[in-house]
Amino acid sequence: MSEVRAIDYQGSERLTMNMGPQHPSAHGVFRAILTLEGETVVGVDAVIGYLHRCHEKLAETLAYVQYPTIASKTDYVAAMCSELAYVSAAEEIGQFEVPRRAQYLRVMMAELQRIASHCLWLGTWCMDMGGALGGGATIFLYCIRERELVLDLFEALVGARLLYGFHQVGGVRYDIPDGWTAKCRETIGLIEARLDEYEAMLADNPFFTMRVKGVGTISRELAEDVGISGPLLRGSGVAWDLRRNLPYSSYEEFAFDVPVETAGDCFARYRVRMVEFRQSIRIIRQVLDGLPEGPISSRPGVKSLAQVKVPKGEAYARVEGPRGEVGCYLVADGSNKPYRMKWRGASFSNLAVLPHILPGVGVADVVAIMGSVDPVFGEVDR
Amino acid sequence: MLPRAVQALVMGGAILGALTGILAYVTLLERKFAARMQSRIGPYRVGPHGLLQPIADGVKLLLKEDVIPETADRPVFNLAPVVFLIPCLLIFAVIPFAPGIGVSDLDTGVLLFLAISSLEIVGLFMAGWGSNNKYALLSAMRAVNQIISYDLPFIMASLVPVMLAGSLRLSDIAAAQSRLWFIAYPVIGQLAFVFFIITAVAAENRVPFDILEAESELVAGFRVEYSGMKFAIIQLAEYAHVLGTSFLGALLFLGAWAGPGPVWLGPLWFFVKAIGVFLLITWIRWSFVRIRVDQILRVSWKLMLPASLLLLLATAAAIVWRTPHA
Numbered sequence: 001m002s003e004v005r006a007i008d009y010q011g012s013e014r015l016t017m018n019m020g021p022q023h024p025s026a027h028g029v030f031r032a033i034l035t036l037e038g039e040t041v042v043g044v045d046a047v048i049g050y051l052h053r054c055h056e057k058l059a060e061t062l063a064y065v066q067y068p069t070i071a072s073k074t075d076y077v078a079a080m081c082s083e084l085a086y087v088s089a090a091e092e093i094g095q096f097e098v099p100r101r102a103q104y105l106r107v108m109m110a111e112l113q114r115i116a117s118h119c120l121w122l123g124t125w126c127m128d129m130g131g132a133l134g135g136g137a138t139i140f141l142y143c144i145r146e147r148e149l150v151l152d153l154f155e156a157l158v159g160a161r162l163l164y165g166f167h168q169v170g171g172v173r174y175d176i177p178d179g180w181t182a183k184c185r186e187t188i189g190l191i192e193a194r195l196d197e198y199e200a201m202l203a204d205n206p207f208f209t210m211r212v213k214g215v216g217t218i219s220r221e222l223a224e225d226v227g228i229s230g231p232l233l234r235g236s237g238v239a240w241d242l243r244r245n246l247p248y249s250s251y252e253e254f255a256f257d258v259p260v261e262t263a264g265d266c267f268a269r270y271r272v273r274m275v276e277f278r279q280s281i282r283i284i285r286q287v288l289d290g291l292p293e294g295p296i297s298s299r300p301g302v303k304s305l306a307q308v309k310v311p312k313g314e315a316y317a318r319v320e321g322p323r324g325e326v327g328c329y330l331v332a333d334g335s336n337k338p339y340r341m342k343w344r345g346a347s348f349s350n351l352a353v354l355p356h357i358l359p360g361v362g363v364a365d366v367v368a369i370m371g372s373v374d375p376v377f378g379e380v381d382r
Numbered sequence: 383m384l385p386r387a388v389q390a391l392v393m394g395g396a397i398l399g400a401l402t403g404i405l406a407y408v409t410l411l412e413r414k415f416a417a418r419m420q421s422r423i424g425p426y427r428v429g430p431h432g433l434l435q436p437i438a439d440g441v442k443l444l445l446k447e448d449v450i451p452e453t454a455d456r457p458v459f460n461l462a463p464v465v466f467l468i469p470c471l472l473i474f475a476v477i478p479f480a481p482g483i484g485v486s487d488l489d490t491g492v493l494l495f496l497a498i499s500s501l502e503i504v505g506l507f508m509a510g511w512g513s514n515n516k517y518a519l520l521s522a523m524r525a526v527n528q529i530i531s532y533d534l535p536f537i538m539a540s541l542v543p544v545m546l547a548g549s550l551r552l553s554d555i556a557a558a559q560s561r562l563w564f565i566a567y568p569v570i571g572q573l574a575f576v577f578f579i580i581t582a583v584a585a586e587n588r589v590p591f592d593i594l595e596a597e598s599e600l601v602a603g604f605r606v607e608y609s610g611m612k613f614a615i616i617q618l619a620e621y622a623h624v625l626g627t628s629f630l631g632a633l634l635f636l637g638a639w640a641g642p643g644p645v646w647l648g649p650l651w652f653f654v655k656a657i658g659v660f661l662l663i664t665w666i667r668w669s670f671v672r673i674r675v676d677q678i679l680r681v682s683w684k685l686m687l688p689a690s691l692l693l694l695l696a697t698a699a700a701i702v703w704r705t706p707h708a
Contacts, residue, residue: 017516024601039520039675130671134589138668141420207590207670210677363520363599364674 013037017363021050025128025367028377032354034366041366044358046351051381059341064090064308067338069165071328074343075379076162077120080106080113081321082328082343082379083167088248088317089330090169090338094310097298102171103250105296108287109157109166110249110319111280112150112184115191117322118273118280119147122198125270125371129211139201146194149187156180169308171297181288188281195277202270212266216357216369219264226352230324231276232373235261235268242320249319254286266372276322306336323347323374345379394485397474405621406436408660415661416668446610451514454607458512463608463615466505469498470619473626478553480639480649491552492544495630496537499585502623503529506594509616510604521603524675525594529585531682536581538690542574543634545697556638563637570697575635577690579659582627583666584678586620590670591678628659 020031029050035043055074059067071086072079084106091098098106123143130136151161157174158164166172202208218228223236233240241258243251259275261268299308310332318327324346333339350373358366410425410432417424425432450459476491478484488494503525510522544550546567547558565571584591595603605616632638632655639648673681 015516017520019599025599039524126671131589131592131595133595134592134667134672135670136589136672138416138420139671141422145421201669202671205670207673210673211671362674362676364593364672367599 014042019366021047025370027124027370027375028380030351030370030375030377030380032358032366032370034358034363036363039362039364041358041361041363044355044366046354048348048351048377048380051377053382055382056341056343059086059338061337063305063336064169064310064338065302065305065336068167069163072163072165073378074345074382075321075323075326075347075376077376077378078113078117078322078326079163080109080166081319081326083164084110084249085317085319085321085326085328086330086341087167087169088319089315089328090308090310090332092315092317093313093330093332094169096170098171098249099295099298100250100292101175101294102296102298104287104291105172105176106167106249107251107254108184108284108291109154109164109172111283111287112153114280114322115188115277116147116150116154118277119143119150121273121322121371121374123147125368125374126202128367128371129208135201139198142194142198146191149190153180153184153187156183168297168299168302169310170299171295173297173302175296181291184284185288188284192278192281195274199274203274209267211364211368212270212372213263215266215365216361216372217263217265218353218357220262222353222356223264226349226356228324228350228353230321230346230350231269231272232324232350232353234259235272236264237262242318242325246318248317253290254283256283266368269372309334309336310338318344321346323376323379324350326379343379343382345382347373347375347377347379348382351375351380390485393483394475397479397485398471401471401474401622401625402618405618405625406440408621408625408657409439409617410436411657411661412664415664419665419668440614443614444611446613448610448612449607451607453514455512455514458508459607460512460612462505462509462512463612463619464505465508466502467615467619467622469501469505470622470626472498473623474629476552477626477629477633478556478638479652481553481557483649484553487551487553490550492540492550492555492634495552495626496533496540499623499626500529500533502619505619506604509608513604513607515607517600517602517606518604521594521600521606525587525604527675528587528591528593528678528682531679532581532584532591532686535577535682535686535690536585538687538694539574539577539581540630540634541694542570542697545694545701546570552633556633556640559637560640563635563640565635570693570700571635573693574697575631577686577693578631578635579662579666581686581690582631583663584682586624586627586663588624588663589667590672592667592672593675593678624663625656625660628656628663631659632656 015036017034017036019034020026021029031047033045034041068083068086071082074082123140126139127136154164155161157176158166218236220237223233223238239258239260244258256279259272261271312332312334314331316327316329318325326346327344329342330338331340414424425435428434428438473495475485476488476494478487506525507522510518543555543564546564547555549555565575587594608616632652636655639652641651
């Protein structure tokens, strides 16, 4: 019989444990090599790259009319936002005009996408903490039920539920069909009512607050130093929201609050996102009320690959995705394809905070913190 | 009249046989119940309303490959499911399902029940250790922590009806509730029942206290390496333990076989009440998120244990106060 022992004690009482890339709580294919002392994490080695698909090189080979569909696949949970970042960069270089109706539609889709994405975040996060065979799965299924309603809206609009290809340079490709507005109002009304149920089930529940309060605290200094964005940054007391600070796509015309929490723990991030749910609903209502008539694109519909040519130049466009700043840096050489493209994925930068906050916490807190960071690995690895 | 030993043997066989069937369908009940809570339908395809699902599951698990990890401690690994199963089935031996129906109505029934049910930790730890897997090892360490912490308040909560009835014999406790169920006993009864349910959930490793199998951290905990029939045995044992505890709860607090209708309906009432307790535990399971191991220990030692001791003292005081003095 062999003397192989799978448990390799390194020196004293340390145990190396793999979390991921295949693990029930892995959000995508993230691998954290944890060094444990008992149940306490003393070291973390984060490994990424399992989902790398050469997006940036791929973008150089695809025309401007083709890539928005592929841009969906970076952050596949919030496809609308990465599409928007890409086309915004091209529009900025070429100074293409975007009709107001298209801008409003873009805002509406970005906010619906935020709701869908936050639904998935809440569900998976609770499943991390509550177990696939427990209350977590219940919340997960409730959230997925609501997310499906939003995806139904997207399906009615675009024909696809996850990866849309809704945006094009100069506007959007599809106008809303008949009856869509009423269905949208109904859906957001329903989701707004259900949010109260979630909060009653979570924030009023001592078991939940025990798990999230004071866990994974990111100080304001750390948040600014490592360059996190989105709900994480706002949960740490920094009032930074691109929709408010650097408005794009006529966000300046809508009234909404930017939630800021100062605690910096998982509960603060939860509160920020729960407020964002409601603010997104508020914005969608304003869009539906004030949707201007007119064309949805300043350019004709897509007919050929050579149709969109962007003049020589470069630009960085950024949008506030559900996970933070989604940026696209584009260098154009005057042809129908970009010369170079670079993504700034919100999840990628947000993950950088993990090695700073994980050491010292228990194994159970690792999953709670990971879930509250809400990474999407399509966007991390690209 | 048959000799006592033969009678016990026949009864034991009958209960064991019935139990296997009931347990299979208890899993279906839980799945259907959970599905309704989660606005799903649950198993529906196998047989009408999924009624044949447990059988299909059983056949599937029988046919699965039985994998033994190369570096596992083979004797310990193979023995663990059985060691885990035996105490979980043995607890049914002391439960009287109706007056005179039961394997053995011992004078120390409650004591034996509690003693045997805490023995499951041995099988659990063997499974965790024998697998030679880091997740399983962490889970086994947690298991020992948790079960030792929660068995004490569990015993204290179970002792309240014992004191009220003045007997450790389960049939006496049931008979003592013919007028008033112990859950209806002012204040003490309700508190004891709440304590009983909380600690039972913890002792059975269910959400919110399921840190042993905490699949988001430890994949599947102590049973991560088990497959096929060994996995099925562990599952069966867990459900047997939950059901046994539900029967105990129904007996200690809900008046056992007391209910309207003729006497022969007694076992049915008992069963219905036990399923009620089971569904209560299931309801808790599918509503809460899991808490951390340090929090579980803190709740146990700093809250549950002192509180249950106080409750026991209060019970004693109440009994003395209500007993007419000479």
